[in-house]
Amino acid sequence: MVHDIKTAFKRSRSTLAQDFLGAASLLVILVGGLYVPGML
DSSP, rough: HHHHHHHHHHHHHHHHHHHHHHHHHHHHHHHHHHHHHHHH
């Protein structure tokens, strides 16, 4: 099991940064969508 996780991590290392940026941008959109109506 640990070996499978390690090999999957090694194969997808190049896309992890893109996945992290995508998740962070979705979080920013969510927080912005929740706070902007309250500020208007």
